[in-house]
Amino acid sequence: MALTAAPTSSLSHTTDVARAWSLLDALTDPEIPVVTLRELGILRDVRASATGLEVVITPTYSGCPAMGQIEDDVKALLQAHGLQGRVVTQLAPAWTTDWMSEAAKDKLRAYGIAPPHACASEKSGSANVVQFAARSAKPEVVHCPQCGSANTTETSHFGSTACKALYRCLACMEPFDYFKPY
Incomplete structure (x- = not known):
């Protein structure tokens, strides 16, 4: 008799999404390590999908060289905590500095x-x-x-x-x- 995996409950998805947000809240920008991706407005969403989590990021500008590193950092953080997922780059709407939090602006100023x-x-x-x-x-x-x-x-x-x-x-x-x- 073959064993089949129990269906993943929506509660489990909700818990994974909340856990991912909590972990990602501390992930900083590779070029400005005092500011988090969420504070910069780069981290747009975390959602559950059939294959795991989807973390949605938006580049600060087209061709931003840090996006590859950001994607790698997100994937490594999820994997280190036993979460499966992928990173989705969303280009529209285009990122704007208005998405930065006041905390990010204060941290930038303190950083010089x-x-x-x-x-x-x-x-x-x-x-x-x-x-x-x-x-x-x-x-x-x-x-x-x-x-x-x-x-x-x-x-x-x-x-x-x-x-x-x-x-x-x-x-x-x-x-x-x-x-x-x-």
Whole structure:
């Protein structure tokens, strides 16, 4: 007589999803290790499927080199805790810096990265070129994360990563990254 596995209950799925959220809450971004994927808004969803869990992530921008590492980190974390699943990359709606939590912005500032201003896009992540062109005509005031001065200048539109710009504070003379709003 062959034994068959008992059907997985919805309670088990609910428990696995809750457990995965709890574990993933501590998983940090590989490029900014003081901020979690959830705080950045990259971690979009965890859901049960017939083959295990599906963890949904959205890249901060198209071609983000950290996405492969993020996927590997998510898979390794699930496996280390006995959870089966896969990572799904969801491109729409497009990620926006408006998805960052206030805690993420505070942590960025404490880490020495100026957090982004509010994005001109709607909360759904549906920005358009006209909005970005209109915003870029007026220079933004970016406060130094070291001393708080507004007397700063952009030295390069690209900083340590493509999603950041390099600034220098003219008050304390410290260079710093500014996480550009999307």
